[in-house]
Amino acid sequence: xxxxxxxxxxxxxxxxxxxxxxxxxxxxxxxxxxxxxxxxxxxxxxxxxxxxxxxxxxxxxxxxxxxxxxxxxxxxxxxxxxxxxxxxxxxxxxxxxxxxxxxxxxxxxxxxxxxxxxxxxxxxxxxxxxxxxxxxxxxxxxxxxxxxxxxxxxxxxxxxxxxxxxxxxxxxxxxxxxxxxxxxxxxxxxxxxxxxxxxxxxxxxxxxxxxxxxxxxxxxxxxxxxxxxxxxxxxxxxxxxxxxxxxxxxxxxxxxxxxxxxxxxxxxxxxxxxxxxxxxxxxxxxxxxxxxxxxxxxxxxxxxxxxxxxxxxxxxx
Numbered sequence: 001x002x003x004x005x006x007x008x009x010x011x012x013x014x015x016x017x018x019x020x021x022x023x024x025x026x027x028x029x030x031x032x033x034x035x036x037x038x039x040x041x042x043x044x045x046x047x048x049x050x051x052x053x054x055x056x057x058x059x060x061x062x063x064x065x066x067x068x069x070x071x072x073x074x075x076x077x078x079x080x081x082x083x084x085x086x087x088x089x090x091x092x093x094x095x096x097x098x099x100x101x102x103x104x105x106x107x108x109x110x111x112x113x114x115x116x117x118x119x120x121x122x123x124x125x126x127x128x129x130x131x132x133x134x135x136x137x138x139x140x141x142x143x144x145x146x147x148x149x150x151x152x153x154x155x156x157x158x159x160x161x162x163x164x165x166x167x168x169x170x171x172x173x174x175x176x177x178x179x180x181x182x183x184x185x186x187x188x189x190x191x192x193x194x195x196x197x198x199x200x201x202x203x204x205x206x207x208x209x210x211x212x213x214x215x216x217x218x219x220x221x222x223x224x225x226x227x228x229x230x231x232x233x234x235x236x237x238x239x240x241x242x243x244x245x246x247x248x249x250x251x252x253x254x255x256x257x258x259x260x261x262x263x264x265x266x267x268x269x270x271x272x273x274x275x276x277x278x279x280x281x282x283x284x285x286x287x288x289x290x291x292x293x294x295x296x297x298x299x300x301x302x303x304x305x306x307x308x309x310x311x312x313x314x315x316x317x
Contacts, residue, residue: 126187
């Protein structure tokens, strides 16, 4: 363990679970930034704890068996001793330009009026920074005053902020760097794990409100068209197109796993009602796809050709 080198009133808090491949880079990026570094480990079986002890001031084992980090965040933050907390994931780093911004901001008296700073985050997926497709600026509630931000149980839910929030501009100079999915395999492994969690969460909530019949085709396509067209995934090339399709598969997997839990008969038996739902969805999606294809061409063309595409967009043909 290294001695703290900063007088900044800041604790860095990191939750870990089998993060040996990325944790050292995360810890090295903040070793001179904060007054203390706290690692709360969720029973790792690799060298995570060994690496954490080289840099952290506290390494604490979280004994409850959770399958993802969010339920343990409140416990981890409560271990911090400084008035400000920077939450960092084990696969994230703080670049020098962001560290400089944090030092400057927390040294100003005006910072006391802000409960939480939402930091932009650059997501590197399959080795590329994904600047569109819904992954930028990807603001995260990460720099906040002690006791002002709390997380609820649930998969990827937004935290609650007690007080004023400030969103930093979409500027890479003040962004966290996130090695999100280094490989396709890592994406698919996490997809399977998180779709299990999300389907279970939806199934537990379905007792409170009746679920509506949903088209599997619509479930997939709504996510794909949002990512690829509305959020300009096509501008991220092959990676953007692939992620839009894979996120559609994520939503479809949640949908199907949910049905397995609460309505298995819908998977086992085709009915006229189900067929009608899918046919209606296809008819609707045909018009939506025509609109977005024309909209893409409107952005890529000029002059009379753009006018033609504007008309086709309006008519959805």
